[in-house]
Amino acid sequence: MIKILIVDDHAIVRSGLRTLINANNGMEVIGEAADGDEGIAKALSLVPDVVLMDLSMPHGKDGLTATSELKKLLPACSILVLTMHDDDEYLFRAIHAGASGYILKNTPHEELINAIQTIAQGDAYLYPTATKRLMSEYLDRAKHGESSSTFNSLSEREKEILSWIAKGYSNKEIAEHLIISVKTVESHKSNLMEKLNLKTRPELVKFAMKKGLLNFE
Known part of the structure; x- marks a missing residue:
């Protein structure tokens, strides 16, 4: 039972x-x-x-x-x-x-x-x-090659902000947590998108998950 x-x-x-x-x-x-x-x-x-x-x-x-x-x-x-x-x-x-x-x-x-x-x-x-989307994402990443060197090119601050974005925090909330300006957060986010060749928040979430940057503790 x-x-x-x-x-x-x-x-x-x-x-x-x-x-x-x-x-x-x-x-x-x-x-x-x-x-x-x-x-x-x-x-x-x-x-x-x-x-x-x-x-x-x-x-x-x-x-x-x-x-x-x-x-x-x-x-x-x-x-x-x-x-x-x-x-x-x-x-x-x-x-x-x-x-x-x-x-x-x-x-x-x-x-x-x-x-x-x-x-x-x-x-x-x-x-x-959902299974179809996951498979499509996997095949797309495999085809275009998601190299670890791209992730390693991020600064520690960029990785930190990526983690906050992926957890669902707004630019203003991230700025308050890290004691920096909203404009600085937006600048880091723009650099992240460009370096990782990502265009949307869901894509950032998936990338952050794969890299172990999501932590719900």
């Missing part, structure tokens, strides 16, 4: 998921939580096999932070991110935080059940279009 904990701030979503999951032999919802803090507490108490984790929860810890903390506290627990965000940045950050799978809320019911079964067995699960 696969024991499942649902973490989502919408009661109607939790109710629907509970009904859907409990209708399948071999799995059971053993608890619910409305935010990341409650989710962590319930997981430590109930020790589920799988946690269905929403990302956007306005109160308490968000899904990414809760996922990162929960994986440190319960390494054997598999976390399936269930979200409406069909976005590369969220996808990569969820994987780096420790999620075993990522699936959209508009996914057919049978696909959700399959995803739960997959990660409960210790495997990873990504919805089909």
